[in-house]
Amino acid sequence: MPIHPAAVIDPKAEIHPxxxxGAYAVIGAEVVIGADTIVDAHAVISGPTRIGQGNHIGSFSSIGSPPQDMHYQGEPTELLIGDGNHIREYVSIHRGTVAGRSRTVIGNHCMLMSYCHVAHDCILHDHVIMSNVATLAGHVEVGSYANLGGLVAVHQFCRIGAYTYIGGMSGISLDVPPYVILAGTRNQMRITGVNKIGLRRNGMSRDTIERIEQAFKLIFRAAPDVVLQDALTQTEQELADSPExxxxxxxxxxxxxGVVKRTEEG
Structure with a gap:
């Protein structure tokens, strides 16, 4: 087992051979680490935490720490991390709370760059990218293939849709719909269009992207007197054959x- 002699491993931890x-890493009780996962020097992993296969956890990261919640009283909540994730240096990921989901979940093949923070009860689906210093408050859910730019801050209980790209330094206080590009401060968030490049890169067909663009026009570019629910119903009826x-x-x-609906054109 390639464990550096200077690492500190609790006897109750389970580490795959x-x-x-790495040196000076600290692995606490009730931590399970899967096959081929690499934990760099000085990382700290607290339990209960379960980490899957093929992950790489950077130096000075803090994984599985107790939630930063005034109501937390040491209950046995957990952190679940899937396979193939890159968690870089100084990243912090906290366990859940009993008032929330009781667990924080990181999916598969995500990349969390330096100094990112994932608070209690968050869910990150697969292939999420968080650039440097991106921060999620508690109870945030991020859809698959979403890409958050540097210094993005997301308010608690928000949802970030799949395949969304959020520009750096944006402040998010509402749900961000799937498939779009968004940037702006908390009160000035703007959707600039469909994230066509991101959709193509991740395998969406041209026909699927065209249907998403049609839906975007019906919902986001509707006339001012069109009620949102009417626009949604029309979209559902006209494009019912598109799961996306x-x-x-x-x-x-x-x-x-509430969902961000404001575009550059207003």
Whole structure:
């Protein structure tokens, strides 16, 4: 087992024989680390935390720490991390709370760059990218293939839709719909269009992208006197054969905080 002799491993931790633990890393009780995962020097992993296969956890990261929640009283909540993730230096990821989901979840093949923070009860689906110093407050959900620029800050309980690109230094206080490009401060968030480059890079067909663009026009470019629910119903009826469009409509209908709808054209 490639564990550096200067690493500190709790006897109750479970580490796969093919995992690698660097010098001065601290692995706490109730931590499970899967095959081929690399933990760099000085990283700290607290439990209960379960980490899958093929992850790389950078130096000075803090993984599985207790939530920063005034109501947390040491209950046995957990952090679950999937496979193939890159978690870079100084990243912090906290466990869940009993008032929330009781767990924080990181999916597969995500990349969290230096100094990112994922607070308690967040869910990151697969292939999420968070650039340097991007920060998620508690209970945030981020859809697959979403890309958050540097210094992006997301308010608690917000949802970030799949395949969305959020420009650097944006402040997010509402749900961000799937498939779009967005940037701006908390009160001036603007959607600039469909994230066509991101959709193409991640395997969306031309026909699917065209249908998403049609839905975008019906919902986001509707006349001022068109009620949102009417626009959603029209979109659902005209593009009912597109699962991606139906997902977009459902995202609006299940929002509790409200969805960003403002575009550059107003």
């Amino acid at each position: 093919s995992a690698s633990i 469009v139906l997902h977009l409509v459902e995202f609006f209908r299940t929002s509790r905080r």
